Amino acid sequence: MTASVSIRSVSQRYGTALALNDVSLDIAAGEFVVLLGPSGCGKTTLLNLIGGFAEPTSGQILIGGRDMAGVAPKDRPTTTVFQDYALFPHMSLRDNVGFGLRMRGVPRADRAKKADAMLALVGLEGRGDRRPHELSGGQRQRVALARALAVEPDVLLLDEPLGALDLKLRRQMQDELKAIQRRVGTTFVHVTHDQEEAMAIADRIVVMNHGRIEDHGPPREVYLHPKTLFTAGFMGEVNRIPVSGGNAPFGPVPVADGILCIRPEAISPTGALRLGPCTVQDAAFFGSYVRAHVSPLTAPDLRLVVHLPQSQLVEEGRVLDLGAETHVVLSE
Amino acid sequence: MRLLSWAYLAAAYVFVFLPVAVLVVFSFQDGRLPVPPFRGVTFEWYAKVLSDGKLMTALGNSLLVAVVSSTVALILGFLAAHALARVRLPGSALMRGVLIAPLTVSYLIIALGLLNLFTQTGVRLSLWTAGIGHVVINLPLCFAITYAAMGDHQRNAERAARDLGAPEWKVLLLISAPMLAAPLAAAFFLSVTFSWDEFIIAFLLTRFDVTLPVEIWSMLRSGLSPATNAVGSLVFLVSVTLVILLELLVFRRTK
Amino acid sequence: MSLAARDRRLAWGLMAPALLWTAAFFVLPFLGMIALSFAHMEGRQVVQGFDTGNYARIFTDWTMLKALINSLEITAVVTVISVVLAYPLAAIIAFRVPARWQRLALLMAVLPFWTSYVVRSYSWPLVLGQNGVVNQTLLGLGLIAEPVQIASTRAATVVGFVHFFVMLLTLTIYANLIQLSPNYARAAQDLGASRWQTFVHVILPLTLPGVVTGAFLTFVLCIGDYITPQILGGNTELTLPQLIMLQLGRSGNFPLASALSVVLMAVVTLAYFASSRWLRLDRV
Incomplete structure (x- = not known):
């Protein structure tokens, strides 16, 4: 039926x-x-x-x-x-x-x-x-x-x-x-x-x-x-980074204009879309992952949420070289 | 179905308002009998009623008994409700039962019992004895209304106040009573309307000073007269004003 | 002293005034009345003792027995008619009238509830009497040739009572209907129930406690009322309260009046036990 x-x-x-x-x-x-x-x-x-x-x-x-x-x-x-x-x-x-x-x-x-x-x-x-x-x-x-x-x-x-x-x-x-x-x-x-x-x-x-x-x-x-x-x-936490003329706050990206959306768990040391070296602002242990706020050295005002594997040593002040594995670009 | 509903509602309103409408309309009757045909409008009966010393004294007595007895009933009922809502005593259910019990007993029986008590103990019948009877009938009402209004929210606020060092009387005065302002007012106004309108207890428990319903009762014995309609209309006006005030002041605000 | 013990003492202290008042002016007089019902009169003097003569008289004297039967009949008829009339009224106000007008509709439907009880009873003869509004209207319309005798009959008493109790029951039933989750009715209809089936199987059973409570209050107030039968019924037939008042007034026979009151109370108690399964007196 x-x-x-x-x-x-x-x-x-x-x-x-x-x-x-x-x-x-x-x-x-x-x-x-x-x-x-x-x-x-x-x-x-x-x-x-x-x-x-x-x-x-x-x-x-x-x-x-x-x-x-x-x-x-x-x-x-x-x-x-x-x-x-x-x-x-x-x-x-x-x-x-x-x-x-x-x-x-x-x-x-x-x-x-x-x-x-x-x-x-x-x-x-x-x-x-x-x-x-x-x-x-x-x-x-x-x-x-x-x-x-x-x-x-x-x-x-x-x-x-x-x-x-x-x-x-x-x-x-x-x-x-x-x-x-x-x-x-x-x-x-x-x-x-x-x-x-x-x-x-x-x-x-x-x-x-x-x-x-x-x-x-x-x-x-x-x-x-x-x-x-x-x-x-609404589906989950997301970092929204404004891009205009191919430039994000932390440097050039392969995107013309719009909002670059990156999920916290998509950010890792090996991600293809490079964010460059980032300073860890704070970090908290969440069990299955470590949740941290980081700021790229090139854009200290930008605060990104990242979820890193629990095995990774993340502590305040440490500098990590990070990139995004997946992303989408949306308009306002 | 929809049409039937509205027709029923309209018919119900006609039935409900018919006696009151007749009462009010014929209080203006320009003639000796408050029945059809309607002979024209006059305010003569109102003038007569308002200048009737006995009636006005009775009106004053009624208001006095109503206000005093309702105040006593409200205070006693509120304190008891507060205690019962707060502490679980072994006989709580029984206490509640005893306090509510007068609700299920006919006024006539309450009056008869008190009349017998006062006669045997030699207490002279007066407005005071009628007032005692009115407290008996209104106490359960005040208790039930305030008890029903006390919830966890109330209890937690009281606990917080005690925790902050307030003695019990301050908790009652500064926390419980203001939080229950609406139900307390509702209980008070209800008591007043019941008391000032009550006949049988007042009839049996007063002697020389009487209340308004008792005075009206003696007017009825001299037959139909537009003057009685006029008194009735005035009583209706006062009661309705009280109810509307209650509705506007208490229920509107709590919404 | 432990905290709990102090709390308990305080609670007793707060409850004491109400309990003492109820004990002194309700329980004590009530017990006194029961005691008095076993006394008897010698001339105009009350003689205390244990004499069941008053009760024997109530159940053998046809006037008294008839008054009890009248009271029971009138009360039963009034309670049934009032519930049957009030339920649809409450339901229409709760379900048909738009939400923002409901309070007003309810207030209007019960406004005469607040008129003086004596005055309200007095106004019915004006409506129902030989020269009253109903008869004059019917005569005027040519529907009847001569006035119908309604006033000073049992019918008038019933009409007067029904008028009052329809208002009371509309209030209690409305309060019950409005607190039901609308999802009960929706669920029933969603599962295939017609409007009538929804009412019979879901709404009515869920409001039964409220209806029974209202009906019980109606029963108590109706069977103990003196004014309405006295003013509307005339002296064609007596009810129990009228008989009690007669004993008090004419002969000063307090013992017999007390015995009649105890019988009245017994009837109410029976009604209480008959309906106690559904009664919610603490939620009136």
């Missing part, structure tokens, strides 16, 4: 505010897409439009090729995992998970069987008689997932489902989410503001800002070859 989603020049206006500005996006059947962006970027609005909780001001949304205009949430082939889970506190887990089937008139015994199977899928085997308040946050999240998947939707919408979990649990749930998606094959559209979470689970990341899509592509592509400065900055 899976379907493609096609968003065609969708805009959403609330009063004078433009929450979505002419957004178009095609999501393939069975794809795991993550909508990533800061709060207020329009990602949740877009999710609500797909789920049918709001109608777009203009534009069209198709699911499995079918136009969804005027189709109520209950009649759409989508289900949602809500940020607060919205588990029904007065029902057992089995009744929660079986709720959608009950609404579809499935007999009690059948839906109990299906609910138990879904609970097993999310690792809550044999807990069907419990009530939501007896569960931990992570377990509630799983029940919400099981409930949404029990009706075999073509598209599953997840609204920051891991947002309420602590970091360790969140990383663990990411892996499970990904595994479950592989198993059921349903199209997942997942909203988050955590770029690490996005990279961990997405087939494709859609970066949004100010109601527009800034960038989209596989995690590697979006991280290493961002199309905009916003994407570059």
